[in-house]
Amino acid sequence: MNHSNVKRERLTPEEINRYSRHLTLPEVGVEGQERLKAARILCIGAGGLGSPIGIYLAAAGVGVIGVIDDDSVDITNLNRQIAHSSGDAGRRKVDSIKERMLAINPLIKVETYDTRLTAENALDIFSRYDMVIDGSDNFSTRYLVNDAAYFAGIPLVYGSIFRFEGQMSVFHPHVHGPCYRCLYSNPPPASLVPS
Amino acid sequence: MATEAIKMVLGKGEVLIGRLMLYDSLRMSFKNVRLRKDPNCELCGDNPSVHELIDYQAFCSVPMPGDRQDYLGFDEQEVSITAQELKQLLQSEGRITLLDVREPHEWQIARIDKARLTPLSQFDEYIPEFNPEEEIYLYCYKGMRSLTALKKLYDKGFRKLHSLSGGIDRWAEEVDPDMPRY
Numbered sequence: 001m002n003h004s005n006v007k008r009e010r011l012t013p014e015e016i017n018r019y020s021r022h023l024t025l026p027e028v029g030v031e032g033q034e035r036l037k038a039a040r041i042l043c044i045g046a047g048g049l050g051s052p053i054g055i056y057l058a059a060a061g062v063g064v065i066g067v068i069d070d071d072s073v074d075i076t077n078l079n080r081q082i083a084h085s086s087g088d089a090g091r092r093k094v095d096s097i098k099e100r101m102l103a104i105n106p107l108i109k110v111e112t113y114d115t116r117l118t119a120e121n122a123l124d125i126f127s128r129y130d131m132v133i134d135g136s137d138n139f140s141t142r143y144l145v146n147d148a149a150y151f152a153g154i155p156l157v158y159g160s161i162f163r164f165e166g167q168m169s170v171f172h173p174h175v176h177g178p179c180y181r182c183l184y185s186n187p188p189p190a191s192l193v194p195s
Numbered sequence: 196m197a198t199e200a201i202k203m204v205l206g207k208g209e210v211l212i213g214r215l216m217l218y219d220s221l222r223m224s225f226k227n228v229r230l231r232k233d234p235n236c237e238l239c240g241d242n243p244s245v246h247e248l249i250d251y252q253a254f255c256s257v258p259m260p261g262d263r264q265d266y267l268g269f270d271e272q273e274v275s276i277t278a279q280e281l282k283q284l285l286q287s288e289g290r291i292t293l294l295d296v297r298e299p300h301e302w303q304i305a306r307i308d309k310a311r312l313t314p315l316s317q318f319d320e321y322i323p324e325f326n327p328e329e330e331i332y333l334y335c336y337k338g339m340r341s342l343t344a345l346k347k348l349y350d351k352g353f354r355k356l357h358s359l360s361g362g363i364d365r366w367a368e369e370v371d372p373d374m375p376r377y
Binding site: 027032035036053130143146164165169170189 | 197207208212214216235237238245247
């Protein structure tokens with residue numbers, strides 16, 4: 001099933017070479033790689049989830065990747081937020097992850113938003129992308145991302161982790177299936193939320 | 196998550212729409228549970244009540260200062276003690292009831308001398324051991340859990356209560372720079 005608009009962008013010889021191991025997979029091929037090149041994906045957060053997501057999407061050749069995060073890199077982040085290095089401590093996370101993503105693949109474009117996602121800016125930012133991936137770490141952002149993705153009409157890849165456990169789903173209620181609110185109609189009491 | 200996004204771009208495979216994948220790395224188990232759309236969902240249900248973006252901080256009841264005081268029943272400022280004040284007390288008083296309400300694995304990393312470990316998770320069991328006539332000082336990691344423990348004592352009639360503002364993290368920053376921080 002195809003959940004994205006079928007957009008394609010022609011590959012340059014340099015890209016054909018770089019993505020050759022994709023091009024030989026029947027599920028990807030030239031057409032798939034051209035779709036990836038034309039795709040615009042927004043990643044919420046450049047932390048524990050956002051780091052590998054950003055790195056994989058960049059390496060795979062997603063044409064435009066947006067990253068939004070309002071935090072800076074702290075030494076205690078580095079045990080898991082693998083996009084950032086020791087020398088990045090104190091830098092803005094969006095700057096640090098952008099540098100890492102472009103170091104892996106300079107043929108893509110990374111758009112950064114060094115701000116907190118809010119009800120005021122969410123729809124404007126979401127409207128520029130085909131889908132959104134939520135790597136945020138708090139409930140208010142999670143509900144905001146769910147609602148904004150719904151109003152923008154784009155699919156949402158949801159994931160969250162706690163200690164050794166994680167969960168993941170894809171929400172696209174305009175096509176079928178539930179949204180995040182169908183699972184969790186109300187947030188947990190603030191006193192139960194781990195910091 | 197990146198793979199799911201890529202599959203949707205490619206239009207290949209089956210994405211997790213309508214399924215929740217649960218991953219437990221200690222058991223190294225992956226489980227898939229079916230998800231159903233909730234017809235009563237306030238966003239995508241049959242009679243939605245959410246028609247535009249709302250105030251998500253309020254929705255998730257991120258507490259406001261006023262609400263907090265109502266909930267706690269005491270003035271946070273009045274029970275707060277700074278790291279410097281606690282340091283002076285520890286130097287001047289021979290004996291002091293200083294309770295560390297963090298959990299044992301945190302106690303292993305760092306602790307304040309003269310403190311006693313009374314984890315918040317078992318705090319109720321310790322309460323009968325405390326004397327309401329004595330001044331009691333509480334601390335945790337950042338100053339939140341010590342307020343929760345303080346409230347438990349306050350609700351039992353204790354009044355001579357103090358909570359280290361900013362917790363052991365602030366203590367390490369302002370009083371004991373050699374203490375490991377986590």
